[in-house]
Amino acid sequence: MANVLVIGGDAAGMSAAAALRRRLPDAYEVVVLERDEWTSYSACGIPYWIAGDVDSADDLVARSPQEHRANGIDLRTGTEAVEIDVEAREVEARHLESGSVERIPFEVLIIATGAEPVRPDLPGIDGDGILGVQSLGDGQAVIGALERDPEHVVVVGSGYIGLEMAEAFVVRGIRTTVVERAPTPLSMIEPSLGQKVAAAMRGRGIELRTGAAVEGFVLDDDGRVTGVEIDGEMLPADLVVLGLGVTARSGLAADAGLPTGVKGGIVTDARQRVAGADRIWAAGDCVETRDRTTDLPIHLPLGTHANKQGMVVADDVAATLLEEPNRLTFPGVVQTAITKFCALEISRTGLGEQQARDAAFDPVVVSIETSARAGYMPEAGEMTVLLVADRGSRRLLGVQVIGTENAGLRVDAAATALTAGMTVDDVVMLDLAYAPPFASVWSPVQVAARAAVKALDA
Amino acid sequence: MANVLVIGGDAAGMSAAAALRRRLPDAYEVVVLERDEWTSYSACGIPYWIAGDVDSADDLVARSPQEHRANGIDLRTGTEAVEIDVEAREVEARHLESGSVERIPFEVLIIATGAEPVRPDLPGIDGDGILGVQSLGDGQAVIGALERDPEHVVVVGSGYIGLEMAEAFVVRGIRTTVVERAPTPLSMIEPSLGQKVAAAMRGRGIELRTGAAVEGFVLDDDGRVTGVEIDGEMLPADLVVLGLGVTARSGLAADAGLPTGVKGGIVTDARQRVAGADRIWAAGDCVETRDRTTDLPIHLPLGTHANKQGMVVADDVAATLLEEPNRLTFPGVVQTAITKFCALEISRTGLGEQQARDAAFDPVVVSIETSARAGYMPEAGEMTVLLVADRGSRRLLGVQVIGTENAGLRVDAAATALTAGMTVDDVVMLDLAYAPPFASVWSPVQVAARAAVKALDA
Numbered sequence: 001m002a003n004v005l006v007i008g009g010d011a012a013g014m015s016a017a018a019a020l021r022r023r024l025p026d027a028y029e030v031v032v033l034e035r036d037e038w039t040s041y042s043a044c045g046i047p048y049w050i051a052g053d054v055d056s057a058d059d060l061v062a063r064s065p066q067e068h069r070a071n072g073i074d075l076r077t078g079t080e081a082v083e084i085d086v087e088a089r090e091v092e093a094r095h096l097e098s099g100s101v102e103r104i105p106f107e108v109l110i111i112a113t114g115a116e117p118v119r120p121d122l123p124g125i126d127g128d129g130i131l132g133v134q135s136l137g138d139g140q141a142v143i144g145a146l147e148r149d150p151e152h153v154v155v156v157g158s159g160y161i162g163l164e165m166a167e168a169f170v171v172r173g174i175r176t177t178v179v180e181r182a183p184t185p186l187s188m189i190e191p192s193l194g195q196k197v198a199a200a201m202r203g204r205g206i207e208l209r210t211g212a213a214v215e216g217f218v219l220d221d222d223g224r225v226t227g228v229e230i231d232g233e234m235l236p237a238d239l240v241v242l243g244l245g246v247t248a249r250s251g252l253a254a255d256a257g258l259p260t261g262v263k264g265g266i267v268t269d270a271r272q273r274v275a276g277a278d279r280i281w282a283a284g285d286c287v288e289t290r291d292r293t294t295d296l297p298i299h300l301p302l303g304t305h306a307n308k309q310g311m312v313v314a315d316d317v318a319a320t321l322l323e324e325p326n327r328l329t330f331p332g333v334v335q336t337a338i339t340k341f342c343a344l345e346i347s348r349t350g351l352g353e354q355q356a357r358d359a360a361f362d363p364v365v366v367s368i369e370t371s372a373r374a375g376y377m378p379e380a381g382e383m384t385v386l387l388v389a390d391r392g393s394r395r396l397l398g399v400q401v402i403g404t405e406n407a408g409l410r411v412d413a414a415a416t417a418l419t420a421g422m423t424v425d426d427v428v429m430l431d432l433a434y435a436p437p438f439a440s441v442w443s444p445v446q447v448a449a450r451a452a453v454k455a456l457d458a
Numbered sequence: 459m460a461n462v463l464v465i466g467g468d469a470a471g472m473s474a475a476a477a478l479r480r481r482l483p484d485a486y487e488v489v490v491l492e493r494d495e496w497t498s499y500s501a502c503g504i505p506y507w508i509a510g511d512v513d514s515a516d517d518l519v520a521r522s523p524q525e526h527r528a529n530g531i532d533l534r535t536g537t538e539a540v541e542i543d544v545e546a547r548e549v550e551a552r553h554l555e556s557g558s559v560e561r562i563p564f565e566v567l568i569i570a571t572g573a574e575p576v577r578p579d580l581p582g583i584d585g586d587g588i589l590g591v592q593s594l595g596d597g598q599a600v601i602g603a604l605e606r607d608p609e610h611v612v613v614v615g616s617g618y619i620g621l622e623m624a625e626a627f628v629v630r631g632i633r634t635t636v637v638e639r640a641p642t643p644l645s646m647i648e649p650s651l652g653q654k655v656a657a658a659m660r661g662r663g664i665e666l667r668t669g670a671a672v673e674g675f676v677l678d679d680d681g682r683v684t685g686v687e688i689d690g691e692m693l694p695a696d697l698v699v700l701g702l703g704v705t706a707r708s709g710l711a712a713d714a715g716l717p718t719g720v721k722g723g724i725v726t727d728a729r730q731r732v733a734g735a736d737r738i739w740a741a742g743d744c745v746e747t748r749d750r751t752t753d754l755p756i757h758l759p760l761g762t763h764a765n766k767q768g769m770v771v772a773d774d775v776a777a778t779l780l781e782e783p784n785r786l787t788f789p790g791v792v793q794t795a796i797t798k799f800c801a802l803e804i805s806r807t808g809l810g811e812q813q814a815r816d817a818a819f820d821p822v823v824v825s826i827e828t829s830a831r832a833g834y835m836p837e838a839g840e841m842t843v844l845l846v847a848d849r850g851s852r853r854l855l856g857v858q859v860i861g862t863e864n865a866g867l868r869v870d871a872a873a874t875a876l877t878a879g880m881t882v883d884d885v886v887m888l889d890l891a892y893a894p895p896f897a898s899v900w901s902p903v904q905v906a907a908r909a910a911v912k913a914l915d916a
Contacts, residue, residue: 011899042832042834042894042899044832044892044893044894045834048834048835048894048895053835054834054835054836059834160893292889302892303892303899304889304890304899306899307899307900308886308887330887332889333889334889336889336890336891336892337891337893338891338893339893340893340895340896347891349889349891374500374502374503376506376512376517377503377506377511377512378511378512406867408891408896409867409868409891409897410867410870411891412868412871412890412891412901413870413873413874415888415891416871416874416875416888416890417874417878419878419888420874420875420877420880422874422878425786428766429789430873430874430877431750431790431791431792431794431807432794432873432874433794433795433796433805433807433866433869433873434502434760434761434794434796435502435618435795435796435797436500436503436506437506437798438796438798441469441762441764441765442765
């Protein structure tokens, strides 16, 4: 009998398991099933491993299976959960190497099955050399492919993973083409900022094909990719990386009759309890969560949320088992994200213009240019800040930043302000850090907030 | 008749004057009296001018007297206000060059006289070569002194101006001694962080004398400084820079019977109206303001506050003259500050431990070490975050950060969180920017907040 059974040994699952192991008395068993051989690793670090900034997969592993076991967790790697029996309170698990199957009863179940990359159903998609970047195994496959000295890499999709991978290939001196369906790359930011990213990509020698849909992949007789077909044209490619985003890996939960929502995300309450289920929790990339600005459900797979949700799960499971009061809830997200392309930092928080409109706000959008330091400092840098506010309430809805040094992390103050429900007037009066090497007397986000005030008062 | 008379042509005064000139009909006169020949300049930039990062004083001037005049402001430089007659609603002004005196009647008076550096009444203090760094004139004097190739510079005081000046001299290859009365430099941060600053200063070859009180200055027969006496010892010095902080330059206001408070700061309400006075406003380094965390008065001379207060004054003066509703108030400060010493970034917001105790909070203080990027990234950097929380309410009271790249601006999110009255539990659940080049899955301020939660729950 597993008192606590966790499916999935990455950020959400292992952070919950580790916290429970520390908090529960030794008599409680904590069992984790993980298909792979790795645990607690940073998938976000894979592009930096490919780029050569990080030496090996091991460096991306925050805590190894051995370490987890030494801490008293019954961690079963190479073991895949194949069925959840909600009524019988059992999980059927298959040991991948031996093929043997067992049924593991649980008192508490934690589902942390993560996300799976989108692989569009296109001709040739299963060819050799067409790789995702979701797991350390994927990363290893890309590293292996690089040993064959590819001449042309095509990255499909220009979300942040696509962008980071493109940078990695460029750093390695490989001819790189990025194919993006939208008119500008990096759809997490508004097109006006996306144009700046496009310019930076092209400036580094990337062939960026926007407004282009992949129609299929050309394979040679051995089933190896040799090209990517877009709009009747064939792009040569001996390595293709898919960066088309992910959906929740929630088939197991859905098959068991558990509710799923946005992008297949398992539906939970703020304690991460699966809706309508008894003593079943879910956390991480496999769940849908709540956007704090709109109060609407959203699927936002990111390690930082997975870790927090894992902590919330551990608190509520322990409280339940030990009959203590619950202390933590997960309040949701505000869609903060950050990435960089070479020296260009790019970040966002809250809502974009269309998102704001979709959520029934009346958005006012302003965009300003400012410097990263006082304007008279050497290398003062350039920065663009786009800000979205609600006309009626004057509430801050979103901020996006693009620029060189000192740019990206500016969104943290904005994320905090919009979480607090501040108006743009409140933001103008915030006491933010000022000194010539870091900002002008008005911090970049405040320059944008002042422009918004002016637009609202016009 | 000056409809609007402004005393002082720097950040607060000129931002108010410029905004009023834009908003008031042309029939209204806006007159500004300024003793110096410069307007709207960045005193904070002076150390970077001394260091050679900025070419000339002109670069530090955001808007010149000529530009202000071209915009329709009656700007009278070289003109000192010598008396305010509150009853008669007149200011007596002296033209410094000619010595001529006139009385200028006003409908509205804005006092923006700034701050003056502390010059302790010590033997020899008036010797040549003992300089402050408050005005562009001071900066010019330091530049002039550097042309004499000083061998030993002594900086008295290690606040951020002292620190920035010490860096400037070190960059120029001059032997530099810093004398500080306290046991550690940079009293705006806790001593445990101050020790790291001390180590960095000594690492760059600065002779740092802490716990040392200056007893006097040794002058040669020409009245030029040759040494600084501390505790019976004589430090050789052919240039001395005073960085002992400032007090409000409010003598003129006090002589007129206007109320002053902390460090001589003129007392105003949230619209910057001078308490008890009719149609007299004050803004910038000459006023006391309100700390938003403690709700207590504080004197916090900083360009960023001066600009905001100038904007508030302009709004309220215009509203008064034009009989329109007032829109803006100045909500106070949270004591955010940032500086750097060479590669080390140092910042703070909110209250330190003793400040929290003095304000009747029950502070819990934690300090954590973390990396500026994901730990596996190259040059992940080091950062120390100290966090102060209130035991009873769990409210965030203060954050201090010291570290290399990506460190200093972290306080902006903390400043925003404490302005919003967030608890440390709220901070843990903030959605802050995460990607390997910028942070670990827990942002540094959140790592500290988690430590605070642990300490509070212990």
